[in-house]
Amino acid sequence: xxxxxxxxxxxxxxxxxxxxxxxxxxxxxxxxxxxxxxxxxxxxxxxxxxxxxxxxxxxxxxxxxxxxxxxxxxxxxxxxxxxxxxxxxxxxxxxxxxxxxxxxxxxxxxxxxxxxxxxxxxxxxxxxxxxxxxxxxxxxxxxxxxxxxxxxxxxxxxxxxxxxxxxxxxxxxxxxxxxxxxxxxxxxxxxxxxxxxxxxxxxxxxxxxxxxxxxxxxxxxxxxxxxxxxxxxxxxxxxxxxxxxxxxxxxxxxxxxxxxxxxxxxxxxxxxxxxxxxxxxxxxxxxxxxxxxxxxxxxxxxxxxxxxxxxxxxxxxxxxxxxxxxxxxxxxxxxxxxxxxxxx
Numbered sequence: 001x002x003x004x005x006x007x008x009x010x011x012x013x014x015x016x017x018x019x020x021x022x023x024x025x026x027x028x029x030x031x032x033x034x035x036x037x038x039x040x041x042x043x044x045x046x047x048x049x050x051x052x053x054x055x056x057x058x059x060x061x062x063x064x065x066x067x068x069x070x071x072x073x074x075x076x077x078x079x080x081x082x083x084x085x086x087x088x089x090x091x092x093x094x095x096x097x098x099x100x101x102x103x104x105x106x107x108x109x110x111x112x113x114x115x116x117x118x119x120x121x122x123x124x125x126x127x128x129x130x131x132x133x134x135x136x137x138x139x140x141x142x143x144x145x146x147x148x149x150x151x152x153x154x155x156x157x158x159x160x161x162x163x164x165x166x167x168x169x170x171x172x173x174x175x176x177x178x179x180x181x182x183x184x185x186x187x188x189x190x191x192x193x194x195x196x197x198x199x200x201x202x203x204x205x206x207x208x209x210x211x212x213x214x215x216x217x218x219x220x221x222x223x224x225x226x227x228x229x230x231x232x233x234x235x236x237x238x239x240x241x242x243x244x245x246x247x248x249x250x251x252x253x254x255x256x257x258x259x260x261x262x263x264x265x266x267x268x269x270x271x272x273x274x275x276x277x278x279x280x281x282x283x284x285x286x287x288x289x290x291x292x293x294x295x296x297x298x299x300x301x302x303x304x305x306x307x308x309x310x311x312x313x314x315x316x317x318x319x320x321x322x323x324x325x326x327x328x329x330x331x332x333x334x335x336x337x338x339x340x341x342x343x344x
Contacts (some may be wrong), residue, residue: 001271003111013116017268021284021312023302044279046300051183054258058251061086066250072159075152084148087257091144091222095261098218099132102267112268112277114286115215125212135219138209143222146229147257150236154249157240164243175245182252186259187299189235194296197228213264216289221260232256263298264289287311294321 003009007017024046025035039045065086067079101107103119110116119131126134157163168175197207206225213220224232233256239249262280269277281298288295294311297303304310308324311317 054255058254062247069159072155088144108271135223138223142226150233158246163240166243184300191297191303193231216264218261221264
């Protein structure tokens, strides 16, 4: 595929898509039911390709790679360690596949790559001054253990009847609706957590670690501070309140664990043939890493649009963002003057 048909490259070699970002036809009036159904079931759309992948993986994990409910009634080192190793292997294979193809083998060079540079190998902001090594360490030392901890406690609670259980066979429609809503709920939860950790004290203490990845790659997706991992995976606790099935919880956690790989891939498309490629849907979040204070959410609900932080990739959006920065800087300067007692 020739990326010049889909976007433009600037003097620095950075690529951007021609098509501006836009929200799906969900929260609009007048409603567009035909467009909504095409987006819901079409490709690319809400279900395909990525949400279907995560749902299938979660279902297979539940059917073939999760201990029985009887076993999980007791918190025992054996099955807990098994889940940790299972999750670590899943992350290694999924994230590793993106990194191998795009960053090690460099199968498509910089075609469709937003930032023409490759991950840093001499940057003191990262552990061992190496971005990829840093990202992998945070992923396996913090993300996988905390993801597993949420999974263990949730499955243990299901097994012991502590949280409300719904059987798929008895309530298939209800369970299907919950499956459909999980990615949307994850978008809402991610937005709320994301705005919280951009509060300056939390940003500098916690979220800055993730934002060191100005030029993110697949392994950057889960490279977070442990506090951020706690908040990020805490969305699964909704299933402690809303009657659910263990598959729902596994889908929720699998979605949270795997979605950051394509979301931080750094490429707009993964080229798989002369005229074929898989959209990563990573541009909105790439803009967040580039500009820091836009596109806090990247899903169904137009939260950034409602709260004035949406960046669609256009020059106009960048101008609006810069205006916000200038206004904020002016207010901060005025506040400092008032505190110092110096006349303006």
